[in-house]
Amino acid sequence: xxxxxxxxxxxxxxxxxxxxxxxxxxxxxxxxxxxxxxxxxxxxxxxxxxxxxxxxxxxxxxxxxxxxxxxxxxxxxxxxxxxxxxxxxxxxxxxxxxxxxxxxxxxxxxxxxxxxxxxxxxxxxxxxxxxxxxxxxxxxxxxxxxxxxxxxxxxxxx
Amino acid sequence: xxxxxxxxxxxxxxxxxxxxxxxxxxxxxxxxxxxxxxxxxxxxxxxxxxxxxxxxxxxxxxxxxxxxxxxxxxxxxxxxxxxxxxxxxxxxxxxxxxxxxxxxxxxxxxxxxxxxxxxxxxxxxxxxxxxxxxxxxxxxxxxxxxxxxxxxxxxxxx
DNA sequence: CAATATTGTTAGCCAAGGCTAAACTGTTTG
DNA sequence: CAAACAGTTTAGCCTTGGCTAACAATATTG
Ligand SMILES: [Mn+2]
Ligand SMILES: [Mn+2]
Ligand SMILES: [Mn+2]
Ligand SMILES: [Mn+2]
Numbered sequence: 001x002x003x004x005x006x007x008x009x010x011x012x013x014x015x016x017x018x019x020x021x022x023x024x025x026x027x028x029x030x031x032x033x034x035x036x037x038x039x040x041x042x043x044x045x046x047x048x049x050x051x052x053x054x055x056x057x058x059x060x061x062x063x064x065x066x067x068x069x070x071x072x073x074x075x076x077x078x079x080x081x082x083x084x085x086x087x088x089x090x091x092x093x094x095x096x097x098x099x100x101x102x103x104x105x106x107x108x109x110x111x112x113x114x115x116x117x118x119x120x121x122x123x124x125x126x127x128x129x130x131x132x133x134x135x136x137x138x139x140x141x142x143x144x145x146x147x148x149x150x151x152x153x154x155x156x157x158x
Numbered sequence: 159x160x161x162x163x164x165x166x167x168x169x170x171x172x173x174x175x176x177x178x179x180x181x182x183x184x185x186x187x188x189x190x191x192x193x194x195x196x197x198x199x200x201x202x203x204x205x206x207x208x209x210x211x212x213x214x215x216x217x218x219x220x221x222x223x224x225x226x227x228x229x230x231x232x233x234x235x236x237x238x239x240x241x242x243x244x245x246x247x248x249x250x251x252x253x254x255x256x257x258x259x260x261x262x263x264x265x266x267x268x269x270x271x272x273x274x275x276x277x278x279x280x281x282x283x284x285x286x287x288x289x290x291x292x293x294x295x296x297x298x299x300x301x302x303x304x305x306x307x308x309x310x311x312x313x314x315x316x
Numbered sequence: 317c318a319a320t321a322t323t324g325t326t327a328g329c330c331a332a333g334g335c336t337a338a339a340c341t342g343t344t345t346g
Numbered sequence: 347c348a349a350a351c352a353g354t355t356t357a358g359c360c361t362t363g364g365c366t367a368a369c370a371a372t373a374t375t376g
Contacts (some may be wrong), residue, residue: 018272020213020225021289027227029293030202036294037195041333044188055178062353068176069185069359074334078356081332093341093354114176120303124312129302131179135187136194138296144287145278152281186321192334199363232364236323240364251324251372 033096033140040139041107045066046087049096050106058095112146113138119149122156191298198297201267203236204224204245207254208264216253270304271296277307280314 020026049069050058061079065072079096082088087102098106116138120130140147169170178184206225210217219237223230240246245260248267275294278288299307 020209023224025289027242029248029290030228030288033294038332045262060353061355066181067184068188070188070333071274071335073336073356077333080355099313115372123303124306125300125303128183129300130181132187133298133300133303134189136298137295138173140291140298142291143281145281145291148282149289188344195361215364217324218323223323228363230324231366235363238325279375 016137026034036139037102041081042085042087042138043079043105044135045082046098046102047109049088049105050110051096053096053098059097060095109138112141115146115150115153116141122153194297199236199264200240200243200245201297203240203292204256204260204263205267205271207246208256208261208268211254211256217255218253267296270299272312273304273308274299276311280311 039086045064048064050057052063052067056063061072061075064070065075068075079088082102083090085097086100087105088096090096090145108158113134117130117134120134121127125133170236179187193211203222206222207217210221210225214221219230219233220230224234226233237246237248240260244257245263246256248254271292274294275288278292279285283291
C-alpha cells in the first residue's frame with residue numbers, strides 16, 4: 001500500500017535532506033531491526049557462556065548474572081529458554097555447557113563481535129567506548145558490512 | 159562482586175583470544191544496550207513522524223503502520239504512549255504533530271541516523287544494505303564514535 | 317446524500333525480559 | 347556433622363511491543 005495524501009507536494013515545505021525511501025524498503029529496515037532484537041539477547045548469553053567456558057572452564061548462573069548486571073532469577077529463567085532452544089545443557093545446581101548448536105552460535109557471535117570491536121578501535125575509538133558500542137552494534141551489522149569492516153581493520157594494521 | 163571458581167587458571171584451556179573484561183566494565187556494556195533498547199522504538203517513531211511532516215506535510219497513523227510494517231492497532235497504542243511522554247500532540251482522526259520536545263528528539267535522531275548512513279556508504283556499503291544496518295546501529299553508537307564517523311565521511315568526500 | 321471504503325480506536329490476547337521474595341540445594345567451615 | 351553461606355530455582359508481579367477482531371469515525375464516490 002502507498003501513503004495517503006496524494007497531493008502532498010502542494011503542502012510540503014522545502015525539500016529537507018534525503019527523500020523518504022519507498023514504503024517497502026522502509027518497512028524492510030524496521031522489520032530487520034525487530035528481527036535482530038528477537039535473537040540478540042540469546043546470542044549474547046550464548047556468547048558469554050562460551051567465553052566463560054573458554055576462559056574459566058565453567059559457566060555458572062551467578063557469574064552470568066554478575067557480568068550482565070541482572071538478577072539471578074532473570075538468568076535462571078533465561079537458561080530454561082536456552083535449554084528449550086537446545087543451545088545449552090544444564091543439570092540443576094551445576095555449570096552450563098553448550099550443545100553443538102550452541103557452540104556454533106557462540107563462535108559466530110564471538111567472531112562477529114570481535115570484527116566490530118577491532119574495527120571501531122581501528123577507526124580510532126577509545127577501547128572502553130568501542131566495547132560498549134560493539135556490544136549493541138554487533139547485532140545490526142550485515143554480513144556485507146562485516147566483510148568491509150574486516151578488510152578495513154586489516155589494512156589499517158598492515 | 160567477582161567471579162566464582164578462583165583457581166580457574168588451573169582448569170582453563172589455552173588462552174583463547176582476548177581475556178574477559180573486568181566484571182564492572184562488562185556489566186556496563188550490557189546495561190548500556192538495555193538502556194538503548196528502552197528508547198530506541200520511541201526515537202524511531204518520533205523520527206519517522208518528523209520525516210513524514212517534513213516530506214508530506216502530515217503524519218497519519220496509517221502511514222506509520224505501512225512504513226513500519228506493523229498493525230494500525232500497534233501504532234494507535236504507541237501514539238498514546240508518545241502523547242503521555244508529551245512528544246506528540248494528536249486529535250482523534252487528525253494528523254499527528256510534534257511538541258517542542260518531540261521536534262528536538264526528531265532532529266537529534268535524524269542527524270545521528272544520517273551520520274551513520276553516510277558513514278556506511280562512505281565505507282563502501284551498498285545503499286540498501288547501509289539503510290538497513292543504519293536503522294539498527296544508530297541507537298548503539300556513542301557520541302564519540304559518531305564524531306569519528308562524521309569526520310571519516312567528510313574526509314572521504316573531499 | 318447514502319453507501320462504501322478508508323482510517324482510527326478499543327478490547328483482549330500473548331511472549332519476552334525485567335524485578336523481588338521465598339524456598340531449596342550444595343558447599344564450606346567451626 | 348551441624349550451621350551458615352553461597353548459589354539456584356520458583357512463584358508471582360510488571361512493562362513493552364506485538365497481534366486480531368470488532369467497532370467507530372471520517373472521506374470518497376455512485
Ligand atoms: Mn556480543
Ligand atoms: Mn551484544
Ligand atoms: Mn538493538
Ligand atoms: Mn532506528
